[in-house]
Amino acid sequence: MGEQITLGEVQETLLIPLYGRAQDAQSRSSMLGDRKAVELVDAIDYDFTKFRGPSLVGAVLRASIFDQYVREFLDAHPDGTVVDLGCGLSTRFDRLDNGRVRWFDLDVDDTMALRRKFFTDSERYTMIAGSLFDDDWHDQVRERGGPVFLLTEAVLLYFPEDQVHETLRRWSTVFPDTLIAFDTGGHLMMNSQDRNPVFKAVPARMEWICDDPTTLQDFGLQLIESRTFAQPQPSVAQRWSAKYRYGMRLFGWAPPVTTYKLNLFRTKPVVSA
Ligand SMILES: C[S@@+](CC[C@H](N)C(=O)[O-])C[C@H]1O[C@@H](n2cnc3c(N)ncnc32)[C@H](O)[C@@H]1O
Structure with a gap:
């Protein structure tokens, strides 16, 4: 029998990108090649087949765009620190480990208990x-010193606006002059959740609506890059299968796809007196 799981409502959504990555790994033109996701899906006792629709591949496209933000940070700072907040069962550390990065994966207790069944800490990797x-x-992150990259993928969307804004404001104070990557969804995307097949299969719903990520400058975040699935980094597009490379270029301009944004921000530097 597979691994039994008991996860909270938002936590259960981690199984959607996991299944998306597993399906991608099994396709002939895999974009992420995440074989570990296949192992995890096989090992977990859950009816993954109830997940259908474009969000599965969307999770793969999203992961590849965020991977590139992290890759570029590590190119500039090979000894830097990366923190993946709400990591779920992501295998990003395995994908991007350059042999020098210090990596933290954080998630809530029930998700982390599940994660620890399949992943172990190492000298440079801490859950x-x-x-x-x-x-x-x-403090655990700051103690290390040096440049930090904060990433939170498909997590903030599930929480109320006030809570997200307050948290972004705090991060921008605690981590000045730091890169932060996260996704935002506009009205059109958020209001179509009930028609999205993956959300028919889980009770969780996304809450935080952000039509324009530049408005987050009010919370100390300067927008550096904002991409939709129609605008991946060129090096990322090269790794996408032709179906998505050309398909997204042609059809990715339609809402609600255009209202889903994968953003990279920098927090304000400390102003010396
Ligand atoms: C849609 S999943 C995304 C997982 C992962 N980032 C990925 O893309 O594969 C949402 C994640 O948010 C996590 N989460 C929920 N509440 C959280 C919190 N308060 N702090 C950190 N993570 C949280 C869940 O456990 C789950 O792993």
Whole structure:
């Protein structure tokens, strides 16, 4: 029998990108080649087949765009620190490990308990059980010194606007002059959730609507790049199968795809007196 799981509502959504990556790994023109995702899907006792529709491949496209943001950070700072907040069962560390990065994966207790069944800490890789909304993890990350990259993929969307804004404001103070990557969804995307086949299969719903990521400058975040699936980095597009490379260029301009944005911000530097 497979691994039994009991996850909270938002936590259960981690199984959607996991299944998307597993399906991608089994296709002839795999974009991420995430074989570990196939192992995990096989090992977990869950009816993954109930997940259908474009969000599965969307999770793969999204992961590849965020991978590239992290890759570029590591090219500039090979000894830097990366923190994946709400990592789920992501295998990003395995994909991007350059042999020098210090990596933290954080997720809430039930998800982390599941993750620990399949992943282990190592000298440069540490899993933290906790909430991204709490401050407990800040010192652990800051103690290391040096440049930090914060990433939170498909997590903030599930929380109320006030809570997200307050957290972004705190991060921009605690981590000045730091790169932060996360996704935002506009009205058209958020209002079509009930028609999305993956959301027919889980009770969780996304809450935070952000039509324009530049408005997050009010919380100390300067927008550096904002991409939709129609605008991947050229090096990322090269790794996409032709179906998505050309398909997204042609059809990715239609809402609600255009209202889903994969953003890279930098927090304000400390202003010396
Ligand atoms: C849609 S999944 C995304 C998982 C992963 N980032 C990925 O893309 O594969 C949402 C994730 O948010 C995590 N999560 C929910 N509440 C959280 C919190 N307060 N702090 C950190 N992570 C949280 C869940 O456990 C889950 O792993």
